[in-house]
Amino acid sequence: MRRPFSYKLNIFLFLLPALILFLGVLIAPIAMSGYYSLTEWNGLGTPEFIGFQNYVELFTSKSINIMRALKNVMLLALLSVCIQLPFALLLALKLSQHVKGERWYLAIYFMPVLISSVVIGQLWIKIYNPEYGVLNTLLRSLGLDSWTRIWLGDKNVAMGACLVPILWQYVGYHMLLMYAGIKGMPPELNEAAMLDGCTPGQVSRYITIPYIRPILRVSVIFAVTGSLKSFDMIYVLTNGGPNHATEVPSTLMINLLFLRNRYGMGSTIAVMLIVLCFVFALLINFAFKEEK
């Protein structure tokens, strides 16, 4: 059936607001970021095209030291996948086995996800406060004075001190996804396994976990790409200090942009991050398919 012109026009009109926003604020800027990453630009005047020099400088410059920043986020990603996710899975499995107060636990565990990272960061700054903070006070009261540290000011422990709140905050998020996945299982699966004499542990291992595999894949992707992009908590806790020990790519990017006016180099880091996230998402997808 031939549609009149006005019909097509209407389709276009319905799409128009979304398209303007989407093209103007997401798609066009990505292309511009790609271009800026090939230029030297201080934000004023016109960008000067310099080819791939920014990329070369990014990976060789001692003062930017991107490798340290990448090492920090890779550590975060690793801990996230090896500690945070298994712990979240454990909680989800336990909660879905009809423990008392299931909904309360769920609500409480998820709460930190909703609170602003600024608030959580500020609270942890106070928890880590060397003189009056809860952590050092607790250690002193246990007679462990030698364990007390200037947690966020000592370059040997600062990164560790930053990792704890980040990992802590998002346990609830992954737990919720996994829990929802488990609750979405057809109950016959569990019942059949139980009738066959499986212990709850065996049911989890051989029925539940394979069933929620697609959700585990999403969790791993979120955990890894989220780590690569992490910004808020580090910005609040240390902003990359002390002596750049806790620098991550995002803080490097922001500081290059707004402290040194290096818009070209800032874009280079942004492009690197996007590519990294994309590559890791593909790799994780691939890994989850292979094992099947």
Place this chain on the structure above:
Amino acid sequence: MTRTKINQSDIPVAQQHRFKWTDVLVQIGLILWALICLFPVYWMFTFSLKSNEEIFGQNVMGLPQHWLWSNYERALNVGNMGRYFFNSLLVTVVTILITLGAAIMATYAITRLKWKFHKKMNAFFMLGLTIPIHAAIVPLYTTLSRVGLLNTYWALIIPYSAFSLSMAILICTGFMGDIPYDLDEAAFLDGCGVWGIFCRVILPLMLPAVSTVGIYTFLQCWNELMFATVFISKDAFKTLPVGVQSLSGQYTTEWGPIGAALALATIPTLIVYVFLSKQIQESFIAGAVKG
């Protein structure tokens, strides 16, 4: 899209009634983690009501001995928290309205109207789910500054709406799929055009989507930090996260008022969570299921 419902009363497990030590251990473990999750918030509320003497003295973790409500007064008056609060609210509400409007219209065109490339268009919008905000920050900053929109509400509203759009379309697609096509046809036979069907049939039935999209967008905007720090430097336009952050930088030694400021920034989220915890959890799940 299938929305996963969380049901409390699924299957009762056969061995529920026997008392086992492992169950006790599990409960202890669960309670311990719950305390760890609650502690920072508990601590925030208690020290927001204490004087420096109490916080730095013997009463580091206990309930406040003298409830010092004046901390809240100071956070609101001296710390400008009222202003930041208003800014956050305004930015969030306008963002939700724009996102919803654009998303419902686009979803209608994609799922209800017949045309060639509607699937491709949907896939195109879904690209937005994977794009990190880093990708746009430099061009947005330079463009906003060129057109003189830095340090205005629009500097946040426009990017927030754009970055919430993909998720909003995804959620709306699920809800709109639940509306039977018969209704469209009946309205068509009654003489409604596409706009008539949209306004009289679809919009009223999309109310459930409004709450899910609204909640999701609210949580994204209320806590957003990167755009807000970069695009806003004037006090008059700062949102809560940036405001609280700069406040804490200025008054490092006065923990009480800072605690009050942190509490004020958190209370709205907690109130929303208390009343809508199920919808909030479902909106997060809906966001991840598609992945």
